Amino acid sequence: GESVGLHLPTLSVQEGDNSIINCAYSNSASDYFIWYKQESGKGPQFIIDIRSNMDKRQGQRVTVLLNKTVKHLSLQIAATQPGDSAVYFCAENYYSSYKLIFGSGTRLLVRP
Amino acid sequence: DGGITQSPKYLFRKEGQNVTLSCEQNLNHDAMYWYRQDPGQGLRLIYYSQIVNDFQKGDIAEGYSVSREKKESFPLTVTSAQKNPTAFYLCASSSVGGSNQPQHFGDGTRLSIL
Numbered sequence: 001g002e003s004v005g006l007h008l009p010t011l012s013v014q015e016g017d018n019s020i021i022n023c024a025y026s027n028s029a030s031d032y033f034i035w036y037k038q039e040s041g042k043g044p045q046f047i048i049d050i051r052s053n054m055d056k057r058q059g060q061r062v063t064v065l066l067n068k069t070v071k072h073l074s075l076q077i078a079a080t081q082p083g084d085s086a087v088y089f090c091a092e093n094y095y096s097s098y099k100l101i102f103g104s105g106t107r108l109l110v111r112p
Numbered sequence: 113d114g115g116i117t118q119s120p121k122y123l124f125r126k127e128g129q130n131v132t133l134s135c136e137q138n139l140n141h142d143a144m145y146w147y148r149q150d151p152g153q154g155l156r157l158i159y160y161s162q163i164v165n166d167f168q169k170g171d172i173a174e175g176y177s178v179s180r181e182k183k184e185s186f187p188l189t190v191t192s193a194q195k196n197p198t199a200f201y202l203c204a205s206s207s208v209g210g211s212n213q214p215q216h217f218g219d220g221t222r223l224s225i226l
Contacts, residue, residue: 008152032212043116043202043217044155051212089154093212098143098162099170100215102154 010107019077023090032093037086116218133188135203144186149200
């Protein structure tokens with residue numbers, strides 16, 4: 001399949017380790033945030049979301065942390081597996097509108 | 113199986129030609145979106161539609177057109193006015209209320225110039 005991004009920041013982790021992917025968002029008025037996973041040649045897949053009235057939300061093997069003070073979002077993946085290898089995007093919802101603003105993505109590589 | 117279907121998966125355009133990308137959803141979502149993705153970049157919004165027979169320009173609408181005649185369908189036409197059409201095009205939808213709801217994506221159409 002085609003590469004999603006040829007010059008993306010890359011995080012390389014050992015299988016079984018935890019992964020932390022970081023994202024700085026742009027607008028202090030953004031009130032909803034989403035993490036997506038994109039595999040090569042496919043569309044982004046929803047992972048987890050968080051609203052601005054929360055600072056942490058957990059899903060299955062994933063946790064999203066939101067720090068509004070420094071406009072920072074992170075995605076933690078526990079016990080990273082080879083199937084987690086993909087490009088991960090954060091997105092912010094601008095002023096509760098229909099518009100999402102996407103970051104440029106981070107490539108996660110899982111070493112066996 | 114509910115989801116978003118984009119077709120074709122690969123599309124080639126000749127100089128001066130308009131091409132239309134199909135997007136169909138059976139999620140009963142009111143809002144639909146078209147994005148463009150270039151290598152090394154995030155997604156950029158081309159057009160979006162909140163309800164049938166209504167749509168708004170996104171950040172990079174020049175050279176593109178859309179229609180929303182049915183709730184399930186939101187086709188995108190890449191016109192000859194779009195001078196750099198080579199990209200990966202993604203369609204998405206979200207439920208009524210739009211804001212603070214995740215957008216769900218199809219698997220994209222890759223458009224190239226012949």
